[in-house]
Amino acid sequence: MGDREAQEECTRQGIVLPCPCCGGEAKLKQLSGRWSVCCLNNCVGSRIYNDKQRAIATWNTRQAPLIGRCETCRYWIKTTCYCWKSKIFGQSCRKDEYCSSWVPREEEDHETD
Incomplete structure (x- = not known):
């Protein structure tokens, strides 16, 4: 099916x-x-x-939202993901986790290292 x-x-x-x-x-x-x-x-x-x-x-x-890893998210800056999870719950995301607020970023938007 x-x-x-x-x-x-x-x-x-x-x-x-x-x-x-x-x-x-x-x-x-x-x-x-x-x-x-x-x-x-x-x-x-x-x-x-x-x-x-x-x-x-x-x-x-309904369709599932787009999803991606934190390190590829627009909210990922250097070593931290500033998604809603980190803002509301104070929980840090690892770069290899799936982001709760994933928005694709342009390569020049943020550094990933």
């Missing part, structure tokens, strides 16, 4: 796919009679929908 077919089959069965950003577990949540899907690692969530099936379908069929 291809990726699109698998997404559609999971959606029909009410299966919530893993988070497209971090690969973590995601859960369908009911909020005052409305529905949303959220990553349990709190990295991303869906919009809120009146229909449970639409919330799952929207979550399951």
